[in-house]
Amino acid sequence: MDYLEFFHLQEDPFGLTPDSSYFYPSKMHNDVLASLDYAVDQKEGFSLVIGEPGTGKTTILKIFIDRWKEKAEIALIMTPRLSPEELLQAVLDDLKIILDTTNKNEMIKAFRDFLIDRSLAGKRVIIIVDEAQNLSDASLEELRLLSNLETEKEKLLQIILVGQPELQKRLQSEGMRQLDQRITIRTTLRPLTLQETSDYIAFRLVKAGKGSAILDEKVKKTIYKISGGIPRLVNLLTSRAMMVAYIGTAHHIQKKHVLDAAKHISNTQTRIISWQKLVGYAIVGLLIVSLIPVSVIMYHKIQDYRNTTIASTKSGMQSESPGNLAAVNTSLSAVKKDEPEQKVSSDIQRKAIVAVYAARLRERPSLQANIERVVTKGESLDITDEWTELSGNKWYKVKTPDGNESWIASYIVRVTSLRELPQPVVR
Numbered sequence: 001m002d003y004l005e006f007f008h009l010q011e012d013p014f015g016l017t018p019d020s021s022y023f024y025p026s027k028m029h030n031d032v033l034a035s036l037d038y039a040v041d042q043k044e045g046f047s048l049v050i051g052e053p054g055t056g057k058t059t060i061l062k063i064f065i066d067r068w069k070e071k072a073e074i075a076l077i078m079t080p081r082l083s084p085e086e087l088l089q090a091v092l093d094d095l096k097i098i099l100d101t102t103n104k105n106e107m108i109k110a111f112r113d114f115l116i117d118r119s120l121a122g123k124r125v126i127i128i129v130d131e132a133q134n135l136s137d138a139s140l141e142e143l144r145l146l147s148n149l150e151t152e153k154e155k156l157l158q159i160i161l162v163g164q165p166e167l168q169k170r171l172q173s174e175g176m177r178q179l180d181q182r183i184t185i186r187t188t189l190r191p192l193t194l195q196e197t198s199d200y201i202a203f204r205l206v207k208a209g210k211g212s213a214i215l216d217e218k219v220k221k222t223i224y225k226i227s228g229g230i231p232r233l234v235n236l237l238t239s240r241a242m243m244v245a246y247i248g249t250a251h252h253i254q255k256k257h258v259l260d261a262a263k264h265i266s267n268t269q270t271r272i273i274s275w276q277k278l279v280g281y282a283i284v285g286l287l288i289v290s291l292i293p294v295s296v297i298m299y300h301k302i303q304d305y306r307n308t309t310i311a312s313t314k315s316g317m318q319s320e321s322p323g324n325l326a327a328v329n330t331s332l333s334a335v336k337k338d339e340p341e342q343k344v345s346s347d348i349q350r351k352a353i354v355a356v357y358a359a360r361l362r363e364r365p366s367l368q369a370n371i372e373r374v375v376t377k378g379e380s381l382d383i384t385d386e387w388t389e390l391s392g393n394k395w396y397k398v399k400t401p402d403g404n405e406s407w408i409a410s411y412i413v414r415v416t417s418l419r420e421l422p423q424p425v426v427r
């Protein structure tokens, strides 16, 4: 009796090849997919998806391509160790642009004609580069030049770069600035949480026919601890653990089976995870320590600025131009300190309800700031602060459901506060 028969499974639940029929829609995976949909929908130029090896980048691309294949022409480059000319040729081949010349000018002209033709037909053209960390600088530059092909009104081409964290570092280097500035959507695929890892294992088992293998929560926790929630490692560990159990004719997978399986998996992988965690913690620690003096200086600067503004207003020297007034940070904390009569308003939890189909949350209160995530219509976000730019644009600092804070422009949200809710009658 073989392994699958023993566990009454129809197929291997933990295969290592990305397979869209086994796609587990974790929040993180769904968020990345939503960002890519948004990027193509809104005709953004460049998008970037970063993730550690095995987190599911290629899997997501498969789902994304399935979703868009009817509405877009897609060139998928999986082996990007190509010269700029080879890359261009590979893109043309994938888009089925057949040419009997290898003259680069002719190739680019044909590509541009194709983009215009497809745009008139209402179709998007997307170039996706998987493993983009392997692109040479020259090939990245070639992609940047291709992305310049646009009409006066809109981008004709969407480019999605998918790669490991070193790609992000390269893009931030001095020589890559021009390309980096063109990236408007950036997302990072993080490992699964403990709960997601547990659901992921259960989900894959059900997909493969449910079977008779029993993995209780304690065992799943061990798998999570060793794998760090990275789907490829979860697959590897769970299937090995099931194999060890099968050899011992046990249907109940136990911790000892997982530990035994872990011995057979290259130690470097799990060690990499703990190192990454350690480095991560160290960076966060350093950032916190280094931010303390900066925050203190910023706080005093803001206080000085406010005092000067208030003083000059009192002495009648303050210009009434909205620009000058707007430059003052109207943060709730500042209101609390200087204007105690308004204190009550800071106790009211205000919420920003997204009023447009999809809205961008940004790292800073500026349209030029990096996009951290995309939220959809109707989502409700707690407002923790606000800021008005010199131009008069107002921004809200909001808390996302995952606990992070980002900025959203005021004109794409509706603000509600507890005051709007019916108050309980107190007798």
Ligand SMILES: Nc1ncnc2c1ncn2[C@@H]1O[C@H](COP(=O)(O)OP(=O)(O)OP(=O)(O)O)[C@@H](O)[C@H]1O
Residues within 6 Å of the ligand: 015, 016, 017, 018, 019, 022, 023, 024, 025, 026, 029, 051, 052, 053, 054, 055, 056, 057, 058, 059, 060, 164, 231, 232, 235
């Ligand atoms: N959301 C998911 N649902 C189901 N399986 C997943 C998911 N994410 C990852 N996997 C599985 O994890 C394994 C690794 O996924 P994938 O190859 O997509 O990762 P990757 O990030 O592209 O890795 P690499 O950087 O090495 O190319 C595959 O077996 C894939 O099926």
Ligand SMILES: [Mg+2]
Residues within 6 Å of the ligand: 057, 058, 059, 130, 131
């Ligand atoms: Mg991959």
